[in-house]
Amino acid sequence: MRVAIAGAGAVGRSIASELVDYGHDVILIERDPTKVEPAQVPQAEWVNADACELASLEEIQVQDCPVVVAATGDDKVNLVVALLAKTEFGVARVVARINDPRNEWLFNEAWGVDVAVSTPRVLAALVEEAVAVGDLVRLMRFRGSETNLVEITLGEQHRLVGSPVAELSLPRDTALVTILRGERVIVPTPDEPLEANDELVFVANDEAETELRELISHRE
Numbered sequence: 001m002r003v004a005i006a007g008a009g010a011v012g013r014s015i016a017s018e019l020v021d022y023g024h025d026v027i028l029i030e031r032d033p034t035k036v037e038p039a040q041v042p043q044a045e046w047v048n049a050d051a052c053e054l055a056s057l058e059e060i061q062v063q064d065c066p067v068v069v070a071a072t073g074d075d076k077v078n079l080v081v082a083l084l085a086k087t088e089f090g091v092a093r094v095v096a097r098i099n100d101p102r103n104e105w106l107f108n109e110a111w112g113v114d115v116a117v118s119t120p121r122v123l124a125a126l127v128e129e130a131v132a133v134g135d136l137v138r139l140m141r142f143r144g145s146e147t148n149l150v151e152i153t154l155g156e157q158h159r160l161v162g163s164p165v166a167e168l169s170l171p172r173d174t175a176l177v178t179i180l181r182g183e184r185v186i187v188p189t190p191d192e193p194l195e196a197n198d199e200l201v202f203v204a205n206d207e208a209e210t211e212l213r214e215l216i217s218h219r220e
Helices: 010-022 054-060 075-089 101-106 119-131 206-216
Strands: 002-006 024-030 045-048 067-070 093-098 117-119 137-140 147-153 176-182 184-186 199-205
Touching: 002 075, 010 024, 010 093, 024 054, 054 075, 067 075, 075 093, 075 101, 093 101, 101 117, 147 184, 147 206, 176 206
Parallel strands: 002 024, 002 067, 024 045, 067 093, 093 117
Antiparallel strands: 137 147, 147 199, 176 184, 176 199
16 A cells, blocks of 8 residues: 655654555655655655645655655644645545644544544553553544544452453443453453453443443442
8 A cells, every 4th residue: 555654753754664564655755855864764765845735745646645644743734734635635544643732623524634643642541541440541532433442451359350241231332342361352252251450442432431431430
């Protein structure tokens, strides 16, 4: 798959390296010539251009990229890149980096953003997930459907330990998608018994998440 990444800073280069390793064709677009360093990701195609300019995106043939990633350190630039990619070139999937959490409300479909990634929010969620046992933690939000990926780690004395999955009385619009048990990834079945330290990963909308939190958090 051909992927265009706007911004060749540390974030853009890291994404490019990962995608190249997965076998994708990556184009790194960088406006600052001092940051154009092909040796950093030699398998990627490097372009010194302004991703906010239509002419640059036309030359790169962004319309042939199923995915565009706006990964610069400037939220305004990322929004412009997202909007151009979606409205002018019909890119199917636009992923945009949020640098300032205060701007998160702007990163939506109106600006051509399909997936918005806020590094501070992701890090906060990971920290919370690492230290919270028995509490429901939101890991990420799927903007297209206003649905969330949430997780709870069962403590030693949680009332659900020893119970089969079938006894989970889940709210409407909620699904248990997997159970993480050590190095194992378990596809839930009704008869699967829950164990202490299991990480239960759910998909739920906002209303269901609130009900789920009341249902299973802090229940020893």
